[in-house]
Amino acid sequence: MKNNNDSLWARCRQLMWEPMDGWLFVALMAVYVMSMFLLYSADGGDIGRLESKTIHTIFGFILLLAVARIRPQTLSNFAPPAYLLGVLLLLGVEFFGITVKGSTRWLNLGFVRLQPSEIMKIALPMMVAWYFQRYETRLRWYHYLGAIGITMVPVALILKQPDLGTATLIMASGLFVVFFAGLPWKALLISAIGFLISLPLLWQFGMHDYQKTRVLMLFDPTKDRLGAGYHIIQSQIAIGSGGFWGKGWLNGTQTHLDYIPESTTDFIFAVYGEEFGLIGNILLVILYLLILVRGLFIASNAQTMYSRTLAGALTMTFFCYVFVNMGMVSGILPVVGVPLPLVSYGGTATLSIMMILALLMGISYQTRRH
Template identity: 70%
Template sequence: MISDSHPLKRLQQIILDPIDKWMILAMLIIYVMSLFLLYSADGQEFVQLEKKTLHTFIGFLLLWGLARIKPQILASLALPAYIGGVVLLLAVELFGVTVNGSTRWLDIGPIRIQPSEIMKIGLPMMVAWYFQRYDTDLRWYHYLGAIGIIMVPVFLILKQPDLGTATLIMASGLFVVFFAGLSWRVLFATIIAAIAAMPLMWQYGMHDYQRTRVLTLLDPTKDPLGAGYHILQSMIAIGSGGVWGKGWLNGTQTHLDYIPESTTDFIFAVFGEEFGLVGNVILVVLYVFIVSRGLMISARARTLYERTVAAAFTMTFFCYAFVNMGMVSGILPVVGVPLPLVSYGGTATLSIMIMLGMLMSIYNNQSHQH
């Protein structure tokens, strides 16, 4: 038996104690799977694989560092993060860089940033911090205030235009509102109102390319060489993988370059083709495990802020996985959403790791209080 004062025991306490070991194990398995996938999807090149490893290493360092910071300290950053994110979104409106018809980026010196990524973390933190202030005296108008906080960045992101990111960011804020105690009656009334407003949204609130995406979802064969091409090729790849898959490096759709964005948004199609239904099920089980651990951390939280932030970050992670898989499988419209911990991309990897790091901070705080 190693005593608490033993150097090895101390090292274990420093490195492993702040983190949920089971969740980290699931994340590491997904990361290893992503390396095999990236090597195949990138034409058996090491360039993206090396960058992915660097992004993931930095991400794990961030996660570990955040896990050691008390949730109360992180909560104090909510207001500055939110205000800073809104200011940057306004700067995008005034000075943003336009790529492929969308103005979503800012050039700050030698680097280019996408401020909407900041709001993925800042918005749920801000809404949770707002509810925490009124924890003992929550009234109906506080929920209206939270909706106002959510809609400011969502409106600015819709103007870029970026419907996919705006929807996911709005969902992350609404998760906080729901877990803060919103009644089921209000929730169902809101859903019914949203469904009733869809014709108006279709007519006046959507751009032509967004309507095309929805129509393509309903019938991708209408324009098989145009708008429907990407989704049809993706569905062919997943279907051709069958139960067991064609085997690693043997995906014909992948290696003949039929799958678009095969290392980022559509990497799940590569996975389905080469590892089949069995591989897909393993990945889904790992995602479900991470989500269940996150919800357990939320359920054990002692403050309203910790409970709502943990639940919101966990459900945002779930939404990213669900939307990406649904998009690639042809059951949801195509939006630029990466597959968490799998897709290539530094910003996406780091934002997911920061969310999970804050989740670990809440877990670490619970461990020390037991």
């Protein structure tokens, strides 16, 4: 009987642990545990969002376990239909979307409210990686233009919502694949120069007035203390008042007096900085850097072009979301609607980040098996 139990335990352990990448799993669990304490505090001691986040995370782990065991080359076959579905859902937002605070970004499907742009965090880099793998042995300059075209279709639809922050980051996820596919440095330099030259036109014709205001508030938020500059001012006060050690869990005055806007979602890092201080911020950054370094290591050891470009792009996309959120809350970047990965509340965002980690673990798992 004991041998049977041992055998059953060994099979369960193999099923659960075998596809896991140890470094990613440890970092993921550490950030998740920290986020649960933080969300409880940010929500004023209410367990409603805590329960929802737990459910989202359980579904995320089930997704992670399932996806991590699938060969990346098998998953690549789903890239075109996933990309097409994402584009169709974005078109659905254009005609049937739900408007919240002036932005139309969600679809109500009856049983769930879905933000299609989150799907594109995964579908777009998968599609561009699939595209490059298809032409791997005969890449020409026009294939890079084709990849940029694939990238710009969903970006244009997201810009219409309007959601400049998410559109920019999703565009970056596609362009990262182009870079890892071997984009010549000359082309990269020319593109960067072209982008800089086009900035005045983008400012004049491509940005809404509220987006321009957010950029201007970056330089002097005190010009509109109770309006456009309020978010930055309050988050900076919260982070600064945390000092080195922080005020302690549940003791953040800015948080519990409701001065911090969107404290459970986009500005949850301000809550963290106030309660856990500089030392807590350093710990969180170290965990994120662990995910970044491990992801790039997985990309460098991947065996196929699809796996290499996808792992590199997903890792850098994860890093960009972390950098933009922390920069936004700290006041060094304009305010955009970008959640802090694995920490902010949000079902679709949680599942999309878990999917990113699942794909990275799947690529790592297949590398270890060969």
